Amino acid sequence: MRTRDEGKEQLIKEHSIKMIVKKGLDGFSIQNLAKAAKVSPATIYIYYKDKEDLIVTIGAEVFEEVLSHSLKNFTPDMSFAEGLKVQWKNRADYFMSHPVKVQFIEQLRYSQLYVKIGKKIAPDFKIAMSQFAHKAMANKELVKLPFEVYWSIAFAPLYQLIKFHSEGKSYVNEQFQLTDKEMNQSLKLVLKALKP
Amino acid sequence: MRTRDEGKEQLIKEHSIKMIVKKGLDGFSIQNLAKAAKVSPATIYIYYKDKEDLIVTIGAEVFEEVLSHSLKNFTPDMSFAEGLKVQWKNRADYFMSHPVKVQFIEQLRYSQLYVKIGKKIAPDFKIAMSQFAHKAMANKELVKLPFEVYWSIAFAPLYQLIKFHSEGKSYVNEQFQLTDKEMNQSLKLVLKALKP
DNA sequence: ATTATAAATGAACGAACATTCATTTATATT
DNA sequence: AATATAAATGAATGTTCGTTCATTTATAAT
Incomplete structure (x- = not known):
């Protein structure tokens, strides 16, 4: 054959x-x-079975790529501050070297296919993310919060910064570039918010 | 005629x-x-001239609706904390009474038409948003930051919470409802992050 | 009442769409 | 070398798409 x-x-x-x-x-x-x-x-x-299968399959693959990359050099025994920093850095690094893939999944996140993609993602990552947050709360390194509130404060700012960078501008400025300076500035504020 | x-x-x-x-x-x-x-x-x-004109025109209209609603009861002389709280409340209120419209613009934000929609938005809002932030920084009520960093910390968490609520769940929990409790909790943390 | 004009329509247009089919092609197995 | 089989293809399928056109309809102005 x-x-x-x-x-x-x-x-x-x-x-x-x-x-x-x-x-x-x-x-x-x-x-x-x-x-x-x-x-x-x-x-x-x-x-691929059909067009939807193609998008969902490739979407889930890239999604897992981002997630597994975000856990590089990450170990569960890290302090909350260290762990969050590693994850921010990893996500930012991945974006800088694969900007198109990140724009791809960001677009899918806001599409009707996202539910189907989410179901294809291996649960390992979800569990790891959840455990990291809960351990940090138990250790009193992180304010006690519902997971969704924690996640929104911890990561939504990073993704918005990445979006501003992709667009090359924001609502008020005609030029915007995300560099280490803004990254570190933002991460510091996020940690300030989340530390008890 | x-x-x-x-x-x-x-x-x-x-x-x-x-x-x-x-x-x-x-x-x-x-x-x-x-x-x-x-x-x-x-x-x-x-x-409408064509399909794109329809989407862009309606998109810009709804966008302006959200923005103008977010400035209800907002005055430039408010303190930073008061002003941000009013804006959060207004955005949340608008979402609770017009969830479909909010999902509509969130979808457009991540589409290729967003650039064209952005160009149709009256500059008033952008100016008001920018002035509010800069005044607060001058008054030392807000850490000195690039506008994009400020915006990402100040509002991205709210929009992520709204997204979790629309989906009815998050990465780790099968059920999620955004109520005043989570809203106030999040706003408090955001203010903690942004206050000098 | 008549006229002028823009709104509104159903049917029609060619183009582009997702998908399938009959056929050819490459390779692993015999 | 011959065979079996799945990969790969270009052309074709029927459907749906955005948009236009010829015609009718409603109303403001005369």
């Missing part, structure tokens, strides 16, 4: 991400993807 | 918002909108 050309699958993935970020989920078509990836439209259906 | 039926325009707007939230920008078509709003597809083109 003929073997799968893994290069083709890779091209399909890369161009899917690139095209969705550039044109949006509307404006993204299988026929254009086929042209860009230089394969037949029919080839795409060898690798 | 025949006069415009304002009811029709209203129906077009309402169903556009509802359909985009339900089906996404992909999955939103003029022909389905026409059916839902019980008008001819051609009628839609009397009110």
